[in-house]
Amino acid sequence: MNIPQTNQKRIVIIGSGFAGLTLAQNLKGSAFQIVLLDRNNYHTFQPLLYQVATSGLEPDSVTYPIRKVFQHQKNFFFRIADVASVDTKRKMVVTDHGELSYDYLVMATGAQTNFFGNKRIEDLSMSMKSIREALDLRSLLLQNFEEALMANTEGKKKELMNVVIVGGGPTGVELAGALAELKSYVLPNDYPDLDISQMKIVLVQGAPRLLPNMSEKASAKALEFLQSMGVVVLLNKVVKDYDDHCIFTNDEQIPARTLIWSAGVMGQPVTGVGEINRGNRVEVDEYFQVRGAEDVFSIGDVASMTSEQLPKGHPMMASVACQQGIFLANNLKRIVKGEELKRYEHIDRGSMATVGKNKAVADLPNFKTQGILAWYLWMFVHLFLLVGFRNRVVALIDWAWGYFTYDTGIRLIIRPFKRKVVEPVGNPDKTESVNV
C-alpha cells in the first residue's frame, strides 16, 4: 500500500467506528504518522441505524464521510481496505491492497452479529450492524406492505405485515418502539386499504427481562412502554428456527415474513492478533495492549479488558468506545514523550434507551429516571454526539434556500458499483499520449 515512509513513527488504526475515529481525532497534532483503514469511506452512527430501517432518517444523517472529518489534518492517511490478517512478527498489516508496515497497531474492528451458529436464521433474518443492512430492512418492510395489498388471503396479509424482533437489548427495544409508532401514525395513512390493526409487532427476549444490562426499574418501564404501544413482548422465549414464513420458538409459532435478529453480538477481530476469548473479543491488559503482541493495541467492542469486577470486559457501547479512544490517544502520546503509560480506569457514564416519543429509560451514575425526562436526556446526548450530522442537516437547509454549500457532506459509497468486464478495443496502454 503506497503510504509515504517518513521519519515519523506510524500508527495504523483498523476500523473507523467510535473507537478508531475518536482515537485518530485525538492524535491530531501528535508526532505520529496516522493511517486509518476501513472497509467503507464513512463512519456509521450505529445507535441510530434503527431509525434508518424505520424510515425515520436518511443514511446521510447516521453516516459521516471520514475524509471530511480529517480535512486539513497533517500526517494523516485514510484508505479503504479490507484487512485480511496481521503479521505481528514482521509488524505488517496484510490487506486486499497489499501490505502495510506499522510501528504501532490499533485494532478497533468492532462487533458483528452473532447468530450462534444458526445458519438458516443467518440467511433469512435481517440484522442492523451496517447502513446497507438497515436500508435492506427498510426496503423489505415496505415491500411486504406493498405485497400485502396483492395477497388474497388474510393469513398471507398478516404474515407480510407482522414483524418479529429477536433480542431485548437496546436495539431490539428501540426498533420495536419505532415500528410501533410507524404502525400507529404512518402506515394507516399510507395503506388505507389494509387493516393495519392486524399487524403484530413481536419482541422475543430469551432473558426474563428486557434491557438486562440496565436496572430492574428501566427494564420494567421499557416493558410497560412497549406494551402500551401495542408491542407483544415475549420473555423467557428462545427462537429456534425460521422458514421464511413462520418463526418457531420453544413452544409457539409466529407467522411473519420479517424476522429481525438483534439477539447477539460478538467481536470481529483480525486474524493473527492476540488471544480471542468466548465473546470473540481480543484480550487486552489495562493499557489496551493485546496480550502476546508487541506494539499492538485494541479498543472498542472488539477489545475485552477483563477483571474480577468485569469478567466479561466493558459493555459494547459507543460511549465506552469513545472513552477508550481518547484514553489510548493520550497514552500513545506519552510513548513519544518517553513518559510512563497510564492504567485505564473506566468511568461508567451509564446507559439509556428510547422507546418512543417522551418514552425513554436512563440509568445514570448518580440517578435513574424513566419517561419524559429520560427522553430529553437521550435527546440531549444524541444531539451532542450528532453535532457533525446536524451541521450537514443545516447545510441541506442552506441548499433548499440558498441552493449550494460548496462542501456537501454526502460523499458516501453506500452501494459500491460493480462494473462489467468486457473485451477491450484499441490499446489502453496508449492512453498516456492523449491530448485532451
Place this chain on the structure above:
Amino acid sequence: MNIPQTNQKRIVIIGSGFAGLTLAQNLKGSAFQIVLLDRNNYHTFQPLLYQVATSGLEPDSVTYPIRKVFQHQKNFFFRIADVASVDTKRKMVVTDHGELSYDYLVMATGAQTNFFGNKRIEDLSMSMKSIREALDLRSLLLQNFEEALMANTEGKKKELMNVVIVGGGPTGVELAGALAELKSYVLPNDYPDLDISQMKIVLVQGAPRLLPNMSEKASAKALEFLQSMGVVVLLNKVVKDYDDHCIFTNDEQIPARTLIWSAGVMGQPVTGVGEINRGNRVEVDEYFQVRGAEDVFSIGDVASMTSEQLPKGHPMMASVACQQGIFLANNLKRIVKGEELKRYEHIDRGSMATVGKNKAVADLPNFKTQGILAWYLWMFVHLFLLVGFRNRVVALIDWAWGYFTYDTGIRLIIRPFKRKVVEPVGNPDKTESVNV
C-alpha cells in the same frame, strides 16, 4: 390485481412521473376511481438527479413517496407494478401482478436513455434516469478516487480521475458544472495526496453548440461558463466507442474510467398501445388521445403531439409534462359532465439550465437572461417545484431538534431487497392458527 370494482368509471394511469403524478393530483375529487401504477413507490424529481450523482443531495431530497402525496385521497389506489402490455380490445392492462381492466387508460411512462444501438457503451457507460443510476454514479466517482490513491502510474491515476460526459443538453451541462465545482471546492480537501489539477472533465457534444434547444446566446454563455470552470468542451464530436479505459471519438482518444451518457433519450411506451414514431414516442392527437386506441390517452415524454410547427412534438421536459397533466385532468372531468373536449394549446414556459453558483441560462417567453439573474430564476422555479421536499427537509430539522415528527418522509424502496430461497420447515399453511 385486486382493486375493488365500484360503479365509478376507472382511470388507470401508468407512470408516476411529472405527467402521471400531476394528472392524478388534479383528478382529486372527480367522479372517477383512480388507479396509479409505477415500478417504484416514489416519484423521482429527475431534473435534480445530477445533484445526487455529485454528492450534492441525498436521495430523499429528489424523490417523494407516492403514498404520502395521496394520503386521505378518496377513490385512489396506488400499486407497484410492472406493466407488460395493454390489450386495447379487452381494455385490459397486463402487469406482473395480473390483469387490470380500465374505462380510461393514460400512458405516462416517460423516457429512457437512448444509446443508439451501441451495446458496449450501454454496458460500460453510466446514465442518470433513475435514483439508482444516480447513486451508482456517485459511488463510481468516489470509488475511482479511492482507487487512484492506490494506482502506481500517473496514467492510471488520470484515467481514474477523468470524467467524460457525452451529450450537451441540460443534463450534460449541469452535470459537467457540478463536477467542476466538486473538483474546485471538495476533492482537493478530501484527497490532498492526489493532484486534482490532473483531473479532466470533458463534455463531448455532437452538435455545433451546447443546449441546442435553447437560444444561441444561452448556448454561448453556457460554453463560456463551463470553460471558465475548467471543463473541456468538445463540439461537433461523436463518441464512437469505449473500452472501459479509453473513450474513442471520431478523431481522438480520451482516457477515462467514467463515461456518462446523456446524449439521447427516447420514449418508453407500453407494448400494444398506438403508433410508435421515430423517437419511440406514441402519436397522440390534440386531445392526447392515442391514435387507433379507444379511451387511451398519453401525456409527458412518451407522448408525441406533432404538428407543422412541432414536427418532433413537444420538448421532453418536466414543465411540459405538468402542463399536459393538468390539461388532461380537466378534459377527463369534461367527459363525466358530458361536455365537449378541449384542444390542447401548448404554452411555452421557456427553459433554463444551471451551470454553477450564480451561473445559469434562462430562455423565457418574454426575455432571455444569463448569469446571476438566471440563476436566481432557476432557484425560484426549483424551490417552487420542490415544495414537497422542502417540507421533508424541515421535518428532518424538526427531528434534529425535537427528535420525531410522526410522519417521516423517507419511505422509499430505493434498492429492493432480494430474499434467499430455502427449504421450508414446519407447515406454513398452519400459520393461520397461531396465538400471538
